[in-house]
Amino acid sequence: MQQKVYYVTSNRGKVREAKRLTSHEFTLIKIIDRNAELEEIQTFDEKTVIEHKAQQAWQAVQAPCLVDDAGFYLKKYGFYPGTLAKPTAISLGWEGIYRLIDDDNRVTIYCRICFTEDGINFHHFRADTDGEIITPPSLELLNSRGFASIFRPTGSRFTYLQMAGKPEANEYYHRTKALKKFFTWYEDQLRQRGITAEDDDYGSFNDSEE
Amino acid sequence: MSNMVSTLLFVTEKEAIFDQVNAFFKIHAPQIELVFKAPLWHELQSLEEERVIQHKAMRAWNHFRQPLIVEDSGFYFKRYPDFPGTLSEFALSGLAREGISKLCRADNQANAFSWIGYIGQTNADCYFNARVDGYIIDEFAPETQTNFDMTPVFHPEGSTKTLQQLIGTEKEAQFSPRLKACKKFTNWYFDLPEDV
Numbered sequence: 001m002q003q004k005v006y007y008v009t010s011n012r013g014k015v016r017e018a019k020r021l022t023s024h025e026f027t028l029i030k031i032i033d034r035n036a037e038l039e040e041i042q043t044f045d046e047k048t049v050i051e052h053k054a055q056q057a058w059q060a061v062q063a064p065c066l067v068d069d070a071g072f073y074l075k076k077y078g079f080y081p082g083t084l085a086k087p088t089a090i091s092l093g094w095e096g097i098y099r100l101i102d103d104d105n106r107v108t109i110y111c112r113i114c115f116t117e118d119g120i121n122f123h124h125f126r127a128d129t130d131g132e133i134i135t136p137p138s139l140e141l142l143n144s145r146g147f148a149s150i151f152r153p154t155g156s157r158f159t160y161l162q163m164a165g166k167p168e169a170n171e172y173y174h175r176t177k178a179l180k181k182f183f184t185w186y187e188d189q190l191r192q193r194g195i196t197a198e199d200d201d202y203g204s205f206n207d208s209e210e
Numbered sequence: 211m212s213n214m215v216s217t218l219l220f221v222t223e224k225e226a227i228f229d230q231v232n233a234f235f236k237i238h239a240p241q242i243e244l245v246f247k248a249p250l251w252h253e254l255q256s257l258e259e260e261r262v263i264q265h266k267a268m269r270a271w272n273h274f275r276q277p278l279i280v281e282d283s284g285f286y287f288k289r290y291p292d293f294p295g296t297l298s299e300f301a302l303s304g305l306a307r308e309g310i311s312k313l314c315r316a317d318n319q320a321n322a323f324s325w326i327g328y329i330g331q332t333n334a335d336c337y338f339n340a341r342v343d344g345y346i347i348d349e350f351a352p353e354t355q356t357n358f359d360m361t362p363v364f365h366p367e368g369s370t371k372t373l374q375q376l377i378g379t380e381k382e383a384q385f386s387p388r389l390k391a392c393k394k395f396t397n398w399y400f401d402l403p404e405d406v
Binding site for chain 1: 316
């Protein structure tokens, strides 16, 4: 039997990405889509923010579940905006962001995954990618595709948007890396409990329940 | 208000804010004794002022179950009309003087706001807010990333001092959005006209 894990998020694209990974590489795990808006709290502490989300997710499904939280740090400002990256980018806007980084465009983007099987113990997995915010190719692209169109990881010639769907994305995407860390750890846990690939129920392979 | 209470909890993270509001109440509402209580939770992450103050009030009420007030303050750059708002303290401490200076260089005009939320009993919550135009004075921001609010850097229009410099002066109630919101609350509480 595959172990069901609920991915509690309001973003269907994230669930698709997790399912793509489990169907190819981590076949002991079956991702179940649970659409939910989770309340976020206001603090710079990454672990506090994501555990608050994981507690809500557990309340919603009462079953093994994972949540994610992502953000970025502007190198020039150390810990800022971090967990508040999304509301900061929305409220300040790109013009303001570019003003803040006019002499240092280095940025670190991160993704954190929090998983719980019992609502008591929370397991954390984190990955980050260093890079830079480049001048937008066009304002239309920036407004329509956002951060992905201007973030270029260190060591790559491509932005996140340009590498979408290419093998290179697996090397750089912060969420992909964090999910892989979790899936690797969890499959190891499952094997220790005696669950093996031979037990897999391929008939309902990665179906969505919701 | 007929059911007057003599004691009101003021649930706030900062003792300095408690001291400022308490000094105002001692003069303008001596019938109310404020008691300091620190929240044991984080506030909601939202750009909507009303959602943040309501969440603060409800969380406090659910915990203490006693008549109480909560407070939330911040400012907006005129050039960035949604920023930093409810994220003000985080933006100020995260950006420190250098980041704030970059934003001020474009335009340092700003608008400060304060909310007071009151809950006297279940399903009886009321909210009061005040806004003041002014400027952000970046040179008064700490050089290092330390936790601070807008008080030292916000300079109300028409004043010769920042909010920090106004504390304890005769002009404080005229320019401080926090005390203006307090005044709206106490006028409502004692059933007085708004402009008294």
